[in-house]
Amino acid sequence: MTELFDLPVDSAEEAAERRDEVVARVRSHAGKIARELARLQGGDYGKRTFETADGEWTVKYEAGDLQFLLFDDGRNETYVVSTHQPPEPEALAEAMTDYEAFVTAFNRYVRSLDGVLDEVPADFPAVESTDSVVAERERVLGRVREVCDQIARQLARYEGGEYGTYATRVAGNRWELKWENGTTSYLRVGGEGGIYLLSQYEQPSAHDVRSLAEDVPLFVEAFNDYVDDLDASLDGVSL
Structure with a gap:
């Protein structure tokens, strides 16, 4: 071995x-x-x-x-x-x-790629500016945010918390306003998966702004009716 x-x-x-x-x-x-x-x-x-x-x-x-x-x-x-x-x-x-x-x-x-791009055009049409569209969208949404912030402050006063939501139906759609510290976090139309008319993250399309902004007055009226109902619920109460 x-x-x-x-x-x-x-x-x-x-x-x-x-x-x-x-x-x-x-x-x-x-x-x-x-x-x-x-x-x-x-x-x-x-x-x-x-x-x-x-x-x-x-x-x-x-x-x-x-x-x-x-x-x-x-x-x-x-x-x-x-x-x-x-x-x-x-x-x-x-x-x-x-x-x-x-x-x-x-x-x-x-080598098989030689000349592949020779006939590709390098002259392109001028690119249109979105400045006017963006400015108009910001103007409209700025006004929407102003009125929603007013609603948020009223809700904060009434509910007494730091954050909350208010939801109602307008023109067949569910409108939901989420607020925090008296300011608007978002205004969403259509429930989960709906369109964020106001958001902290991204802007809605110009088409969405056009179609939904016309219903904002109805949303405000619905909130005012909600407040009126709250007032009426205390009518006749005496101490």
């Missing part, structure tokens, strides 16, 4: 060093391909596959840097370059016999 463990073990250092040298050179060279792909595809990350007579090569990149280079010959997949572990020397050697064909396929792809 002692003689068995005295058997010599060959060092894999030379093969590993040679493998690492080849992988480093491929990483550097294929990294150029990754950077060119990133420029062409215009994103921070992506991948593309190139076909050769012996298989497929897939390049994946992120922020312009090569993430992996995969060779698939239809029988085996070899990560020639990877962020995890280096390939087996035999698999690397097999893949490298097709590397030149891969580079040729990439170059062919790039």
Whole structure:
């Protein structure tokens, strides 16, 4: 048994060093391909596959840097370059016999794009300004917010809290005003999923403002009727 463990073990250092040298050179060279792909595809990350007579090569990149280079010959997949572990020397050697064909396929792809944009027009019509539309929308919504803030202050006085909601139906739609600290948080028409005529986050479309602003007076009248009902509920009470 002692003689068995005295058997010599060959060092894999030379093969590993040679493998690492080849992988480093491929990483550097294929990294150029990754950077060119990133420029062409215009994103921070992506991948593309190139076909050769012996298989497929897939390049994946992120922020312009090569993430992996995969060779698939239809029988085996070899990560020639990877962020995890280096390939087996035999698999690397097999893949490298097709590397030149891969580079040729990439170059062919790039050359196929020559002249693609030559006839694309670069003169475009003038862009209309939205200044007048935005200004008119702000004018209308500013007035809506003024009157809704008045309602919010009255509700805060009556209900005595820091926030709350008031809802009623106007022209067949549910109108809901949410208020906080005496100011309007939002005015929503149509319930959940409805249109926010007033909001802290985004503006309604001009078409929505046009169709709904005409009903704001009815909303105010509904609130006034609500207040009148509150007054009437105390009529006849004496102490």
